[in-house]
Amino acid sequence: MQVTLAIKRFNPESDKPQPHYEEFTVDVEEHFTVLDSLIKVREEVDESLALRCSCRASICGSCAMRVEGHATLACKTKLISVMDGQSKVRIEPMTNQPVIKDLVVDMKPFWDKIRDVEPWLQPQEPEPEDEYIAPNEAMIHLTGVMGCIMCGACVSDCTVLEVDPNFLGPAALAKAYRFVGDPRDDADKHRLKELSKYTGIWDCTRCYECVEVCPKGVAPMDRIMALRDRAIAAGFDGNYGARHTEAFSDLVEHSGWLDELRMIPKTFGMFNPLSLGPLLGMIPIGLRALRRRKLPPIRHKSIPGVKNVRRIFKKVEARK
Amino acid sequence: MKYAFFPGCVSRGGCPELYPAVLKVCERLDIELEEMYGASCTGSGILQEKNEFLGDTLNARTFAMAEQMGLPIMTICSTCQGVMSQANKRLRDDPAHLAEVNETLKEEGLEYRGTAEIKHIMWIMVEDIGIEELKKKFVRALPDLKLAPFYGCYIVRPSWALEFDSHPGRERSLEALIEAVGATVVDFSGKTRCCGFPILTINEKNSLAMVANHTSEAQSLGADAMVTPCPLCHLNLDSFQPKAASQNGIRIHMPILHLPQLVGLALGFSPKEMGLGRHIVSPRRIEEKVAEAAKV
């Protein structure tokens, strides 16, 4: 069969470097991966096409790129699975990372952020003479994160990184969980304190993009949520993120559903001088909403049978 | 056609125009609703970050109530839908988990048997009613409208919870409905991205930057409005649009429609009846185009 690859190209050494799409039509076999077809283009049509690959078996993590608008490993993605009856497939370099040439991006910012979370064991006790002994149950929850092959797909499609390049991002935060969750590591307090700051765990929007695109089932967002829980439990609960979660939980426990009007002051803290700015900033928005009657009810009634909801909260929280 | 109606918090809170619009639209579509007054909030993914088991228990309680009513659940929010779909999948796939949850529900005389069906009104219109049947009820075509679809994260991700494989066409339901009212779909890269609402009170700057990006992209592509099945997205994209525009130093005027409002307009309701006047970004342009369409 034939397929047309619409490849986003960029050559910094050309006279007028400008990203542009170039189409290549090639004969492919039914079983071809996206990578197979790209290699064919490079070998048979245009040897200047730049791309990275090595293992061709979803192990090395070097071939991540965007196929039909989503980041993925080119060697893991069957052409047929993305063609959807069409004969054209759009291939672009990863986003949120500077493009060096064609499909090759600069991974330096990626590695810098991995380094920022101190991805090494920091035990307090002196090292054991032989190996560390850790019980199976204490390590099993880490096998998922350990599967990360550092491909950068999650970083490419992260919605927060699109607006704020300072965000540590899904891969680095998943890596942070790998050490916070490790029973041999004793730096949890230090790690969670750092992670609770701006650029850390509370800046994630919970959009699931990273979970969806990760080729290895690392589920970075789920790890970020686990870190939030651990951070609150470790006492790092003064930031807006933790306060937001606690306020939401309290309000639902109290009435069975969300009282939005009380959510904002409860998150910011009515008597917290630092919160004056954000609270005042909400006033014009509140006034506009008032004019349009686009406001939650002032009197928020509990749902019938709310005592059952409260009982569930008590019982389940105690179980934890 | 009858459903247990789960309105969620925001359709009666920050987006109070949505709830009455849904009731009107459902009545005209012969969708009978029995509201689940005793059901709690789904946890919205926020409770789940602290305690997933708690979230699953609260949702199992709602599912058990629907089983007792003998009805599928109808949601009107992408976030409610996604959070409930995820909980349902976990409970169905893991009998031990389900048993543990039921242990807590027992005291209230409830037990979840794992049979609940949960459907967003968008899916109900496309799958249960069907586009062709729906079109028969439309009294007005809106061919002059160019509309940009905006799904909301939880109705498109994570795919493991949303049964796309067993429901072909589900992933395109919003576009299908925009086409059904006769309008033109404006495809844009923000379509399945995050509106930024979850971090509004945590990192307002980033949240508003997302609002500015999506609304200005839709505007630059010539959209008259964006359409969303998620009231949380609506809240951020509409209420916070003026602030987002001034933060990013750009001019944006992008009206945001709730999906049921759009369907309501095609069914013959006036913009006023659909509560369009309660939006922050004035949808006057839409109102004018609807008035012209009515004359035909």
Ligand code: SF4
């Ligand atoms: S869930 Fe969080 S970390 Fe993952 S892509 Fe979305 S914003 Fe980024």
Ligand code: SF4
């Ligand atoms: S978490 Fe997944 S997507 Fe992200 S770098 Fe690791 S393997 Fe790649």
Ligand code: FES
């Ligand atoms: S070439 Fe190694 S992961 Fe694709």
